[in-house]
Amino acid sequence: MLIEGNNERSMVGNGDESDVIAAILAGETQLFHELIRPYERSVYMVALSMLKDSADAEDVAQESFLKAYCGLAKFRAESKFSTWLISIAINEARSRLRKQKTSRTESLDVTSEDGAPVSPAALTDWREIPSEILERQEVRLLLQEAVTELPTIYREVFVLRDMEELSVNESAAVLGISVASVKVRLHRARIMLQKRLAPQLNKIVAPKKRRFPWF
Amino acid sequence: MVLNCKHVWDHISEYLDGTLDPEMLDQVKKHLEHCEICSAVLDSTRNILILTADDRTFSLPVGFSERLHDRLEQALRNPPD
Numbered sequence: 001m002l003i004e005g006n007n008e009r010s011m012v013g014n015g016d017e018s019d020v021i022a023a024i025l026a027g028e029t030q031l032f033h034e035l036i037r038p039y040e041r042s043v044y045m046v047a048l049s050m051l052k053d054s055a056d057a058e059d060v061a062q063e064s065f066l067k068a069y070c071g072l073a074k075f076r077a078e079s080k081f082s083t084w085l086i087s088i089a090i091n092e093a094r095s096r097l098r099k100q101k102t103s104r105t106e107s108l109d110v111t112s113e114d115g116a117p118v119s120p121a122a123l124t125d126w127r128e129i130p131s132e133i134l135e136r137q138e139v140r141l142l143l144q145e146a147v148t149e150l151p152t153i154y155r156e157v158f159v160l161r162d163m164e165e166l167s168v169n170e171s172a173a174v175l176g177i178s179v180a181s182v183k184v185r186l187h188r189a190r191i192m193l194q195k196r197l198a199p200q201l202n203k204i205v206a207p208k209k210r211r212f213p214w215f
Numbered sequence: 216m217v218l219n220c221k222h223v224w225d226h227i228s229e230y231l232d233g234t235l236d237p238e239m240l241d242q243v244k245k246h247l248e249h250c251e252i253c254s255a256v257l258d259s260t261r262n263i264l265i266l267t268a269d270d271r272t273f274s275l276p277v278g279f280s281e282r283l284h285d286r287l288e289q290a291l292r293n294p295p296d
């Protein structure tokens with residue numbers, strides 16, 4: 001599905017990008033600031049999806065951009081620069097997770113894919129909720145919690161596909177899993193979010209029915 | 216084959232992505248015409264995905280960009296390897 005709202009990131013087209021990269025490698029290093037600007041958010045979000053902690057995610061994002069700068073000569077134009085950055089961020093986040101492993105146990109989180117089927121919340125009507133509702137912090141928190149509390153394998157795929165708009169193939173490549181797994185995990189993530197959020201959001205936006213509104 | 220609601224739920228994701236094969240798409244559409252529940256499930260899922268993907272839902276930490284570019288500034292004094 002196409003999710004709107006992230007149009008700015010394509011300000012530097014692919015052709016321009018390889019020119020900018022060539023210029024940086026030729027010594028105009030300051031251009032790196034501009035090169036990465038459209039991707040700051042994606043790299044942070046990917047790190048956050050894996051680490052769940054905003055301070056850790058910020059640190060990993062910084063490290064990822066530093067790695068990307070140092071390894072810029074290794075970037076090959078066959079892949080998209082954005083996808084290359086995201087792969088670096090995923091590797092950085094994974095090595096951070098490995099270091100943290102001693103202090104945290106996340107074994108329950110690594111759910112297998114052939115678990116019980118997930119069903120959505122069955123509603124009989126849905127009134128469209130406009131995006132303006134995101135001005136309300138309580139709503140943003142509900143959504144953040146729902147995404148953050150997805151099991152890791154689902155959260156990773158969901159963030160890449162539905163939030164950062166990678167294709168199924170790109171998501172499979174950067175995560176090192178099969179295309180079929182991406183599809184299954186994405187489906188489950190979406191249903192889990194619907195199941196949790198649809199009733200909560202319905203309650204928030206529905207006008208409170210009072211028998212005696214004048215009291 | 217007539218689809219029941221559970222079958223339709225299995226295909227929600229592909230339906231939203233527009234990747235259902237034409238035959239299945241046809242059956243899902245027929246089901247949606249008369250099933251209030253599946254229509255609401257589909258609409259709510261689509262709506263929720265738009266809300267979660269909105270940039271306002273997760274915002275960058277305040278000062279993120281400044282700190283990032285400050286840190287990069289030092290590295291940029293040297294050319295990349």
Ligand SMILES: [Zn+2]
Pocket residue numbers: 219220221223246250251252253254
């Ligand atoms: Zn139905």
